Amino acid sequence: MSDLSDVRAGDEIPPWEMAFVDPARMRTMAAILRDPYTVHWDRDANAALGLPGRVINQGPLNLGYIVNMLLAWAGPSCVRRLTVSFGRPVLDGERVTARGRVVSVADDDGERRATCEVWLDRDGEQVVTGTAVIALGGS
Amino acid sequence: MDTLTEEQLESLVGHRFAGGHYRIEHWENWLLTDCTGREPLPDGLAHPIVLFHVPILGVGTSIAELFALGGVSGPGSVGLEGYDWEYVRPLHEDVDYRMEGGIVTARRVVDDAGRTVDKFAFEITLFDEDDRMAARITNRWVLRR
Numbered sequence: 001m002s003d004l005s006d007v008r009a010g011d012e013i014p015p016w017e018m019a020f021v022d023p024a025r026m027r028t029m030a031a032i033l034r035d036p037y038t039v040h041w042d043r044d045a046n047a048a049l050g051l052p053g054r055v056i057n058q059g060p061l062n063l064g065y066i067v068n069m070l071l072a073w074a075g076p077s078c079v080r081r082l083t084v085s086f087g088r089p090v091l092d093g094e095r096v097t098a099r100g101r102v103v104s105v106a107d108d109d110g111e112r113r114a115t116c117e118v119w120l121d122r123d124g125e126q127v128v129t130g131t132a133v134i135a136l137g138g139s
Numbered sequence: 140m141d142t143l144t145e146e147q148l149e150s151l152v153g154h155r156f157a158g159g160h161y162r163i164e165h166w167e168n169w170l171l172t173d174c175t176g177r178e179p180l181p182d183g184l185a186h187p188i189v190l191f192h193v194p195i196l197g198v199g200t201s202i203a204e205l206f207a208l209g210g211v212s213g214p215g216s217v218g219l220e221g222y223d224w225e226y227v228r229p230l231h232e233d234v235d236y237r238m239e240g241g242i243v244t245a246r247r248v249v250d251d252a253g254r255t256v257d258k259f260a261f262e263i264t265l266f267d268e269d270d271r272m273a274a275r276i277t278n279r280w281v282l283r284r
Binding site: 018025026028029032033034035036037038039045046048049059060061063064065067068071072076077079080081082083084085086130 | 167170171173174175176177180181182184186187188191192196201202203206213214215217218219220221222223224225226229
């Protein structure tokens, strides 16, 4: 976890990389979610989408990489709000990197919080974008 | 599957889920956290992305039922538009969370590419064992026909 005593607007959050989006993890995730959507686990199903032989990562996992960046930066119970939009899908085998930047810091509800711009980067393309509100108490 | 008429679609707004309870199991949190590529969190903390499946299952519905309500099936028929997830307090394993919620948006629009799609959103609130609000989610989907 980082030193959060002097967080300021404009600070970059240390990035978090998922070097290989693993289709096995997508299958496990589909079971946990009770998710019948074939795009996450049936390679044959995605030919009609122009993605033959590929599977599409779950949105919650894409968001999970961003969350992991935030947890590594500000502690395991730091997340207060996530507001995100999803762009193009992330596919099996790809490399993605969560990135973020502090937009503002303020006291709210009895604690010091940072509002951060966050995104998931794939070769320079932002495939998830949004805002995270993070408690800076370090727990 | 038949396409919902615009009137049928809009009538979904106000639909309330049955409501119910959900307890995040350790194994479930462990596997889910592993899927994100990190070690388990300390002290029984649940990974924040449990706010996808826990509200859906806990409120008494399922991804399959939500697809059926929206009248969609098949690859590419559902896209994620976005999430708004509020954490009033950290979520933990082995806590009995109560949930309530319903569909808040269902409307037909023309997207930026000129295609007619349906916007579909549901909101679910979680309460802890002391009946304090623990979290609230709003998930926005795009239904393509």
